[in-house]
Amino acid sequence: MTADPGHPTDSSGMRVTVTAAAGRLELPALVIDGRATDVTVTGPDERGRAVVTVGGERGGERRTLLLRDLSPRPGMPADGILRREVVIAGWRVELEIEGERRAALRERASRAREAVAHGGPTEVRAIIPGRVLSVSVVAGDDVVAGQQVLAVEAMKMQNELRAPRDGRVTMVAVAADQTIEVGDLLVVIE
């Protein structure tokens, strides 16, 4: 794989645009971020296994990968964004995939929204499951970025969760001893 380590990324993380060359759907005539690339993908089979080859069928780099649909229901979800887990070389990558035109519209809209909502509330959510050991703030407290807001025990380790930004705590959604799952709302800072 001849990935370009200096590839530019945007604020939403690493982003790659894949386009069929000259509007043709026949593969492998692909354009990736504006450059013609020789990529072929065989599969995925019914267990989600696919083989990707970069740089020609012969002599190119071949990798087996696992593809899994992370959308609650299979098929194109309502918001038009496909969510997929890809495991490659042992790395687990969660991807969001959407049509190029739709993505452009949505990104423009979200940039506008960000500009308006700058300074709006920030929801701090659990990034690993575990048990809340202690909560060091209550609603109404002023916090500064980096200040500890709570401690969570996960996999026999104590993890301190810190405020992502300056602001005022408007809500504390958990209490000590409570078990939390990934994505659970913990605190809101405004």
Place this chain on the structure above:
Amino acid sequence: MAISPSEVPSLRKDRVGERPFRRLLVANRGEIAVRIIRACRDLGIETVAVYSDADVHALHVRLADDSVRLGPPPPTESYLRIDAIVEAARSTGAEAIHPGYGFLAERAAFARAVEEAGIVFVGPPSATIDALGDKLHARRLAREVGVDIVSGTLEPVAVERPDQASAIVAEANAIGFPVLVKAAAGGGGRGMRRVAKPADLPAALVAGSREAEAAFGDGRVYLEREIAPARHVEVQLLGDAGGTVVAVGERDCSLQRRHQKLVEEAPAPGLDADARQRLHAMAVRIGGAAGLRNAATAEFLLDPRGTFHFLEVNTRLQVEHGVTELVAGIDIVTEQIRLAAGLPLSAEVLRAAGQASEPIGHAIEVRLTAEDPARDFAPTPGRVTRWQFPSGPGVRVDTGLEEGDRIAPEYDNLIAKVLVHGATRAAAIGRLRRALDEIEIGGIQTTLPFHRFVAHSPLFRAGELSTSWIEEHWDGEADYRQAVRLAQLAAGVVALRDGSTTGVVTRAGARPSAAAASDGAWLSAGRELAIDRWPR
């Protein structure tokens, strides 16, 4: 240390050939519980599993002949409950208890409770666990039998005596900075502090002592010189009730992260028969002096000049025992069970001990864990949606995980030990690459990419190992970004082929850890406390 004869089970040569026990309880979970149950099956011994509510459907429970619930998931309410485990053995008629590693394996109080209940503890006697669990005692013992120890103090440092401060600093200067403050009751790096200069010593002593007090109920600390760069080399010991102690080989466990071993191999690369013989003899002297029965491991640091310095003895089965089994051609767990029944060391073990200084073949183990090697090995508990492990010539996988299982945040995050065996170290590395390529695991991030890197590293192939290897050579973030790019291309192609558009955008970085704004702080806190996991 002295053990009175009444505490030592007598050697039962008359029972050779008989089944050592009728029924044995396995006081553990995960891969090691499965490993022990398999050994019992091999010996024709019935097994009793214990489990918490998190493990009702676990493989070890299903494989056992009988099982007993201990309680809710937290270890203190289940796998650490001495009373409940002894009672489970009593009620199911188990004659012996194997503690595995971790949990209660090195708690003398557990061994004592088992002994007092009239049940056989598969491991050294409680008195030996007590004596060797005290690192200062072990250091004094090693010195008494003429073994070079890591230079440092032999008595606890008088932390609570401010008038002694200058004497302590003078002692540390004599040892040489940087020094390590270590807990006498230590394990897994708890209570440990690295001190670079004399001015920082008093505070480090107090902090280390407090941490040790909290973790072990024993605040005694001592000083040890830091040996860097160093290799971690350990010797597998086995001893029978007749007082015979043998070494069956050594392992190199230098690839560590915060005192957690990630890769182990046997034999230790680059040692000649002479060095090996000297190392094994030192370990046997320590084991003999400690009155070792059953299995234990003597750990040493190997400095760049080729000198071994004794570190400590672990009085239990080690996670990495399998690499020694593959090279020596023995089964350490069945041997443990036989030794616990009072049988003498088996002919296979005595033969392996005789050949230990000139081992044939090479074995490597990697510990596949639920940790993210691009995010400083932060834990990644969750459900495993795909799990297919390797097989074929020279490959052994020890695991308790099945597809669909959840890696519970309450317990150690070891998923599987992947062991390979070949005629030479190079052949073993070739098999490791092949085995790792065959692994399919989805749903959670694991350390697989790190192990692939090691298997392909020219430095690892050259046997250039040290305890700081991972910090010096592994760049997980760069490796991850390469994979992300390829994942995006592949997923983009598939979406383009399946969809009706002529172009798609793929965005990465949706992993929970990357999405959270508090990411950095969370992980650095996790990193600091990673050493708090139980030693293994």
